[in-house]
Amino acid sequence: MSKEESETCAARFFKNDYHDRGMLKWQGFFLSDHTSAIKKEAAQDIPVLRPEMNQSEIGRILNDSWESCTKVSIQLNQVNGNAFPVEINGYVKGYQEDKICISVKGNMRLISIESVKNVIKF
Structure with missing residues (x-):
């Protein structure tokens, strides 16, 4: 051929x-x-964009959560690669200067208090 x-x-x-x-x-x-x-x-649930809270209200909720050992959902002033707000769910374990220490599934994370947009207690 x-x-x-x-x-x-x-x-x-x-x-x-x-x-x-x-x-x-x-x-x-x-x-x-x-x-x-x-x-x-x-x-996975898509996080809902929550309104920005003032620093005193954020501090009060974080302190209440720390004292009562209740879980919190912290929404940061950041978005992930999918343009969804970054949320961290865990327990408040303490603070260092301007950072809060959060226990997330047994791992400790330090988060700048200024990067926190909204906090709710579970």
């Missing part, structure tokens, strides 16, 4: 016989880790 005949044969095949399945053909390349991560991300 000459080059010209093979090109004609290929062109006829793609024109009449070949049916592109689009994205279906790529789904086999997703690993189970990828699909579980996608499902986990989709199942």
Whole structure:
């Protein structure tokens, strides 16, 4: 078969016989880790943008939470890569100068008090 005949044969095949399945053909390349991560991300609650509180009100709620050992949800003046507000849920364990120490699932995090936008107690 000459080059010209093979090109004609290929062109006829793609024109009449070949049916592109689009994205279906790529789904086999997703690993189970990828699909579980996608499902986990989709199942997460999207945080609602809460109003900004003044520093005295934030301090009062954080102090009450520390004294009563109740969990708090702290919304920061930041957004994540998906443009959702960053929220930290944990227990107030103390403070250092202008930072508060929050226990999040057993890990300690220091957060600048000035980066806190809103706080609610659970």
